[in-house]
Amino acid sequence: MTLQSHHDPHKTLREHLQEVQQATHFILSCHSVNFPQTIINAIVQCHDLGKGSPAFQTYIQNPAAYNKNQADPRAKSHAFLSAVLATLWAQQEQWPAFDTLILTQAVACHHAGFKNLDELEIALELDIDDPLAAQYTALDLSLLSEISGLNLQNIDQANFEAAKWWLFKQQKIKKQLTHLALESALSLRLWAQFCLSVLLEADKAFLALHEEGAAPYLQKTAPEIPPAWIDNYLTQTTHSTPFDAFRATLQAQVILNSQVMTEKCFTLTLPTGAGKTLIAARWALALRQQLSLPKGFKPKIIVVLPYLSIIDQVEKIYQQVLGITTEEAHTDLKMASHSLADRNYELEGKALSDSYAEFFLNTWRSEVVITTFDQLLLTFFSEQNKHLMRFHNLMDAIIILDEVQTLPPRLWDIINQTLQVLAKVGQSRILMMSATQPQFLTPAQELVGTPEQVTAIFNQCQRYQIHLQHHLEQPLTGFIDSLITRVKTWLAHEQRVMITLNTRASAKRVWQALQTELALQVPIYLVSADVTPRDRLEKISNILNNQPCLVVSTQTVEAGIDIDMDVIIRDFAPLDKLIQVAGRCNRHNHRGKHGGYVEIVRLLSFNGQKYANYIYDPVLLNTTFEILENYQTIGEESVLTLSEHYFQLLHRKMNTGKELTKQYAYWQALEKSIHTLLRPQGEQISFTVLDDQKGEILRSQIKSALEIKGRWARRQALQKLAGGISERSVNVYQRRGFHPEDYADLLGYLWILKAGFYTSAAGLDLKLIEDDPAACIF
Template sequence: MVNMSSFSELYSHPDKFLEDHLINTSKIIRSYFNEKKVAIIDKETFLKTATIISLCHDFGKATNYFQKYLFTEDEKERNKLKTMEETHHSLLSAVAAFYLVKNEINAQDRKGILFPFIAFLIVKNHHGDLKNVFNEIILDDKELEVLKKQLNSIDDEKLQVLNEKLKSAGLNENLTKSAINDYIDSINSELRKIKRELRRLKEEQDVSIYLLLNFLFSLLIDADKTEVVVGIDNIKRPEIKFEEQLVKEYKASFPDKESKINLLREEAYKEVLEKDIDIKQKIMSINLPTGLGKTLTTIAFAMKLWDKLYKETGVKYRIIYSLPFLSIIEQNSNVLEDLLRYNGIQPDTEIILKHHHLSDIRYTKNNTEFEDEQAKILIEGWNSEIIITTFVQFFHTLVSEKNKTLRKFHRLANSIIILDEVQSIPFKYWLLTKELLKAVANELNSYIIFVTATQPLIFREDEIYPLVAKTKYFTQMDRVEIIPKLSRDITLVELSEMFDLNDGKSYLFILNTIKSAQQFYNILRAKIPNDEIIYMSTHVVPMERMARIEKIKEGKIRFAVTTQLVEAGVDIDFDVVVRDIAPLDSINQSAGRCNRNWRGKGEVYVVSLIDEKGQKYSKYVYDKILLGITREILSKYDTIKEQELLKIIEKYYQEVSERMSSNEGRELLDAIYTLRYDSEDGNMCISKFELIEDDYYKVDAFIELNDEAKELWHKYVELKDIKNLFERRNIFNRFKADFYKYVISIPATVENMPPDIWGFKYVNYDSLNDYYDKETGFITKGVTSIW
């Protein structure tokens, strides 16, 4: 009998016993699952499976090969050992997990038959990305030979102690050498049986196997990384409760300004909040005109739903608020943080988290700040009660093969998911979005709230529960008129002559390309005082763009020339908006920047601009079918009143549904049904999913615009002296958000390419005049009209 107080003397990491790591990982997975109630897997099956995959996931580290690698100090020898197949631990661990799950779970339905294979895939790939499952089915002779060598190298006495420890943690079978040897001998015949089941997946068109695999994979890789870096003691969720009252009290602090728009905002707020909540209704919508206070109304409803779910189910749901653009993430997170502070709640990161590619790597809990590496793990794992994130982060968690993004997949379970400005989802992904969100709602027991002024037909009306009677609000709106001027195409010079620029009104011109916007700005600037006009595009550094938006909000600017970046969610207001033709939902979003607060009547002109070759700028940017549908609809009107917009937008989406192809979305769904995570033959696979598709190549350029930029660049260059990669990355993460305020993306084909220094094109302060115009941004030479 082995002394239970002893240790196996096997290590998972240089300072950690293997059994401790396995057992603590298992405890973390259980704690994650215990806070959830999902339909995709029953509790008993989950506990059996999770116990096995967590206690087996690093079993292969028990080999003498791995132990030798772990404690070899000579770097050259260590690197040599690292590349040896015998040192790799995941496959041996996966074979053990396959058989233990097979012996524990006897269900004969599709999920039950596939469970051992799912466990095998999860453990085999827990240090990498998921792959096409059909390439994972047969092990070759070399792999089988390596498995035998690994098994024989394990110290018998240490294995016996390890088995005793794992048995006390819930593993029902001993991982003996003879048993595992038998597993290795028969693994291929078992995997061949699985192949037959996999072939049937496409016929069934069921996303639940994909969700189950991703859910369990996510739980393991999150628990594994959290155990190593953060520790089991730092995963307890905060004691906080959300309720509608938090928003009510915050709203009560606002100055009471009675106006038509405020009365409608209040009416919409009350209608949503007075709605009886049926927790069986999983997919909902708040469809209101722009400027009607959707953000606070949505937050209030989400908190009311949170409160009801907590009282009825005992589950503390997370609130995931997803938006298409970084600019509106800042705007909305500021509102939420103010709301929490007003109610005496410190908005630590454990309560509210902003997560996008430029997020600060800072994580706080009870005013205590975590170390950089811990903070990174906690942030990227969405360890927070309210997560504000981009569509890219959200959808690339939902549709992904990547280890890094799938780590937070399990957070989609038991969440209230708000998709704001949902019209930004490309049409080709409507079907994919519908099928996956339905499955997330039903299988992972989550709630989806679509928020928009232009509700796309992702779901039929009978499939989505409206929280407001939208027609009542749209038909009362009378802030703007849309005036199509599309009988002929016009040049930029002709556009500058269309309006009396001395009429005292404010004008916003939204153009389709950076080049056309720059040219038009220069034409307009010659006609009006410099201090009354600004320009914005993605070729102006973000720091300067934000300053210009603030100037507009302060009422200091009469004329703005921009690209589409102000189209959705940016809270600016002009008397007249002029929009180069775009798809109708984009035009409607642009109209939301006109007379938002209902002072008199705003005008929105839609024109068709051409370049010096007579080519329409719109064709460089938008799908020709969407533009064609928009032209057909607008050509029937001399003027469109705001009250008519709802039925016109609905007609537009109906036409889009009938005439646009969704083949790419269907092919992606097929890849999801069949677990085709990657592909070597060029076929559609999950790894090819891109929410935002760039059809041109871009490179990042750092613009040394001022003294702050000089200092940031100096700090960046100093990083090269830090040899340790992790330390270098951690230090960069501390100032990354500020650094990227001076980074823009430029076309990779420009003739005047700045020099490449340490991964960025670098425009230093002394050469600004050669590359960067302080008003219109990067000076592009030798590229097409899109720029």
């Protein structure tokens, strides 16, 4: 008898297992870590054994007929049947309990996502009148043994729950796990995710790429990327600034210190605008070259950033460094993984098909991957397989996290502990960089050198002076009145001015007032989350031309973006954010010592509420107020000391998430999803703006995609449009009484904004009251 595994394309179970084994060998050949080969081989051989059930074989012969006849979908489920057989086989082979746990997890969850221990135990149970009981006893273990190469014939088929009984009752796996030290538990968790990740990619590889064949997938390309390419890029850069010599000195200092690396985790603490992106890139390329020699492979470089606006800037730098000429496709050299990223992929100069491109992008198939904090943390901590599939790429990788001060304190401990263990067991290298280092990656080697050397570097920077006016609270209306007069004076001297507010509503009001008074004198840009990413990036590009202008923004431009302003006014915020936004002032030192003017104010809404309190934790604000209490002005040379003091206090005052780390390490349910921890403000509603000719083309493409009858083909068509949709979308936070149908029409699952509620200049305007929660979140 021949057991079938897939309907379209047609695959027998034997063929599928052989292909998954081939893909697995390829994936593992791209790693140097001492992976558990025996466990992974068993996972591959066991993961689809449940497909031998009569119900699944009936289903796979004609899925449409099976579903039309309303047959019980539970009866055809194969993953849990496979997990029971895998667990009992491991018991028979006298496997250790933890190895068996990794095996059971991967097999049971390769369709359902990673399960905590309670969920996994339930998965090995039968429901009342469960059809899986009959399917289990009907399995032909002799045939499955012959197909898989495993000895399954002695397994007792009389009791489905014998697997659960052995693993959870006899072996007491929960108790054993809780007795592990935290580092050992984290190591087990990471290995379990590694094994599941390898299976997830290998299981889909040949199926996703069946139309063109798997040859390009199995082609291992790891081109040389010499560190000298950074030097070439710097040489070819035409513009020069008074700060360039200082940047070159820092580059040389880091190169020298990198010759002796005693740790696998590193920090890079440098002033804003000091060239951290290129310094880190050169360090990573040199390390990649160094590590590739003894290991016989080349590590992947993963660059992680907080904001899409920074990603656009960094991606362009890497594109030029790597000599990539196409801007419309990702390549085996460089790809971006975020919501705005294009979905095309080129290999050796040739465009790949949609299925290949989609698979390569979803599995991070490039030497340099540029992504967001969201994507990295979901790869670590999400239970969803679409994120976990790329987890194995984190092992052996060089991971650069930029602007790490933007990570919430609640995640500090879990990120630190997990990255430390990843570096130890996965042979990865970690670099965290910031001008305001939150000091949670420990132990770590500072690439700049000793604390004294770091201090000496910051002491050399005297580009701006911060003037503290936050003790005097100002109503927004009064602030606007005084601002207009001052701005006129600054513009008379052809200065570039930026006002950074805490909420969309306050930014909109300031922008409207300045637009009314000064629109004919100078460009006035509103840069906030009320503006679509497409329009926001265009405005930032215009701001970068260094002509006189006014910028009214929220926090979207305060970190990482290489804009250079003469005057900045900032509503009160946590200290690291004040320092970061100050780093946009006299950034290239054209105005000399303390030539940049930064002013901190504290603004009140019409009902007397501080705008800062709408969005920031009171502990962060109070700690900032405490540190700044005795200052009237602060020179840039003092910000390192203040920043270090600030984060030392936060480590004592804030919940840094130790309980979250334990939940993750010991396979417990996380109290909150990683997405909620990153975005605590709540659920969002996304409005898509299709108000021009290209928008109408996109609307037509969306309609065509939605009309595709095949579920997977429809999903792939919509996924290809996702970047274009995201770059034209703005979000508001859901709240009681808010009705999106008042502002938009549904097109499939998308809310398409009606005319009159958006312009590229003013962004989204839903005609809500000023401090409505839907309008005032950043």
